[in-house]
Every structure is written in structure tokens, then in C-alpha cells.
Amino acid sequence: MTISEVSKKCNVSADTLRYYEKAGLISFINRTPGGVRNYTEQDCKQIEFIKCMRSAGLSIEVLRKYFELFKRGKRTLKTRRDLLAKERESLRARFIELQDTLKRLDYKISVYDKALKSKDKELKF
Amino acid sequence: MTISEVSKKCNVSADTLRYYEKAGLISFINRTPGGVRNYTEQDCKQIEFIKCMRSAGLSIEVLRKYFELFKRGKRTLKTRRDLLAKERESLRARFIELQDTLKRLDYKISVYDKALKSKDKELKF
DNA sequence: ATATCAGTTGGAGTTAACTCCAAGTCAAGC
DNA sequence: GCTTGACTTGGAGTTAACTCCAACTGATAT
Numbered sequence: 001m002t003i004s005e006v007s008k009k010c011n012v013s014a015d016t017l018r019y020y021e022k023a024g025l026i027s028f029i030n031r032t033p034g035g036v037r038n039y040t041e042q043d044c045k046q047i048e049f050i051k052c053m054r055s056a057g058l059s060i061e062v063l064r065k066y067f068e069l070f071k072r073g074k075r076t077l078k079t080r081r082d083l084l085a086k087e088r089e090s091l092r093a094r095f096i097e098l099q100d101t102l103k104r105l106d107y108k109i110s111v112y113d114k115a116l117k118s119k120d121k122e123l124k125f
Numbered sequence: 126m127t128i129s130e131v132s133k134k135c136n137v138s139a140d141t142l143r144y145y146e147k148a149g150l151i152s153f154i155n156r157t158p159g160g161v162r163n164y165t166e167q168d169c170k171q172i173e174f175i176k177c178m179r180s181a182g183l184s185i186e187v188l189r190k191y192f193e194l195f196k197r198g199k200r201t202l203k204t205r206r207d208l209l210a211k212e213r214e215s216l217r218a219r220f221i222e223l224q225d226t227l228k229r230l231d232y233k234i235s236v237y238d239k240a241l242k243s244k245d246k247e248l249k250f
Numbered sequence: 251a252t253a254t255c256a257g258t259t260g261g262a263g264t265t266a267a268c269t270c271c272a273a274g275t276c277a278a279g280c
Numbered sequence: 281g282c283t284t285g286a287c288t289t290g291g292a293g294t295t296a297a298c299t300c301c302a303a304c305t306g307a308t309a310t
Contacts, residue, residue: 004287045249045250084230085234088234091226125195139257161258179297184296185297185298
């Protein structure tokens with residue numbers, strides 16, 4: 001697959017794909033004799049993984065470290081596991097926080113709805 | 126309250142408080158005759174609200190618009206309600222997404238745990 | 251009166267994560 | 281052989297949200 005095909009398929013811009021490669025999130029992408037990137041299905045799966053983790057808030061730096069450990073082979077299995085577990089914990093925290101904020105927003109909107117029914121009300125903020 | 130007191134109380138740096146003011150997220154902070162900001166309890170509540178919304182991912186720009194509508198008075202009640210409702214929807218979407226990512230991480234970590242038990246296993250990424 | 255300290259301002263600097271650009275290369279179609 | 285279009289690179293530019301800084305001021309303690 002060319003970079004533009006992967007870009008469409010994964011919904012990630014070609015620039016971002018090249019950026020991820022430079023940043024160490026993807027390595028060893030095959031090239032055609034002419035030097036053009038030739039992505040495999042496996043590469044796509046990895047890109048989807050990166051995309052998913054990025055959208056959840058994992059930083060480029062954390063992902064870079066993860067894939068760097070990968071390159072060092074099997075003996076880093078435990079370290080990688082622990083890295084993921086640590087990220088999971090902070091995601092969990094953000095999840096709870098988001099849940100609370102959603103509740104707060106729900107409440108605030110209900111207050112607005114009340115104010116809108118009974119004319120002449122205003123809120124503090 | 127002085128800016129440093131509010132900073133401690135709300136766990137927001139003084140620079141950030143001044144930045145929020147410049148950005149239009151807080152207005153009409155009282156000043157002492159000498160020109161020093163003097164925050165009220167009400168100001169703190171608003172700052173807590175901003176902090177909460179910011180940490181959930183609402184942009185400065187959205188909050189700026191919200192408080193700008195506020196300054197225009199009661200007739201913007203409906204607009205403000207709708208603005209909040211719209212933000213709520215995108216938070217909900219991010220919430221679901223985060224939930225899925227958490228599941229995916231849980232699964233991946235379980236795969237790691239299996240690989241760690243049975244020696245000699247390696248993953249694709 | 252002077253030193254200290256917390257506060258003030260406008261504006262510059264930082265960081266993460268892209269995003270864009272110019273100049274060049276390569277393969278395919280005419 | 282030439283044009284076209286997709287690809288390549290290194291590096292510059294952008295954006296959001298702070299964060300820091302220098303130069304100044306006003307209140308308080310000695």
C-alpha cells in the first residue's frame with residue numbers, strides 16, 4: 001500500500017504518517033526500488049493502534065518509548081507491559097474525571113432548562 | 126483573596142489566572158485601590174468551573190464564547206444552553222471512545238500477561 | 251528612608267503535535 | 281523525450297495553552 005492509500009484507509013494524513021515514522025512510532029516500512037514507502041497490512045494495524053492510543057491521549061513520547069522497547073526484543077516484554085498498565089491507570093483516572101464532568105454538565109444544562117421555562121431567571125455563570 | 130491565594134486554593138498558577146482573564150474567561154475582578162486583584166468566592170467557583178471544563182477538554186475558545194454570551198445578558202440563555210449541550214455531546218463521544226480504548230488496553234495487557242507466563246512468546250506490536 | 255515582597259503589565263518563549271512547503275525523483279502515458 | 285502526478289526529503293510554520301521574564305509599583309517591616 002502507498003502512503004496515500006494508508007492515509008485514506010486509516011484516516012491519518014500522509015504528513016502525519018511520515019511524522020510518526022520520524023518520531024520513532026513506526027519503523028522498517030518497506031520501500032519500492034524507487035524509494036517509495038510500501039505499507040503492509042501489519043503496518044496498518046499498528047497505525048490503527050497508534051491512532052487509537054493517541055486519541056485517548058497517550059503522548060507521542062510514550063508511544064515512541066513503547067516501540068523503542070519493542071525493537072530491543074523479547075527481554076523488554078515486562079517493561080512494555082508495565083508501561084501500558086501505567087498508561088491504563090491514567091486513562092482510568094481521566095475516565096472517572098470525564099464522567100464527573102459529564103454529570104456536572106448535565107446538571108448545569110438542567111438548571112438552564114429550568115431558567116428557560118420560568119422567565120426572568122439568570123444564572124451566576 | 127489575592128491571586129496567589131486563589132492560585133493555591135484552586136490549584137491553578139497565577140500566570141494561568143491572568144491568562145484566563147486576558148482571554149476573556151473571567152471578567153470584572155475587583156481591584157484594591159493599589160490595583161491588586163481581589164477575588165471573591167464567586168470568582169473562585171467560576172475558576173473551578175473553568176478548570177473542570179478545561180480538564181475535560183473544552184477549549185479556551187469555547188469557554189471564551191460562553192462567558193462572552195453571559196456578558197450579553199439573559200437574552201442569551203438559550204444560546205448558552207445550546208452551546209453547553211453541544212459540548213456535552215462531544216464529551217459523550219469522547220467518553221465512549223475512551224471506554225473502548227480502555228477495553229483495548231485491558232485486552233492487550235492480558236495478552237502480555239499470557240506471553241510473560243509462557244516463555245518465548247513475542248507480540249506483533 | 252530603605253529594603254523586601256507580592257503584585258502589576260506587555261510581550262516573548264515554550265511545548266506538543268502536527269501541517270505545510272520547496273525542490274527534487276520516479277514511473278507511466280502520450 | 282516530455283509531461284503529469286504521486287512520491288521523496290529536510291526544514292520551516294502553525295496552533296493552543298500556557299509559562300516565563302523584565303521592569304515597574306505599592307504596601308509593609310525595620
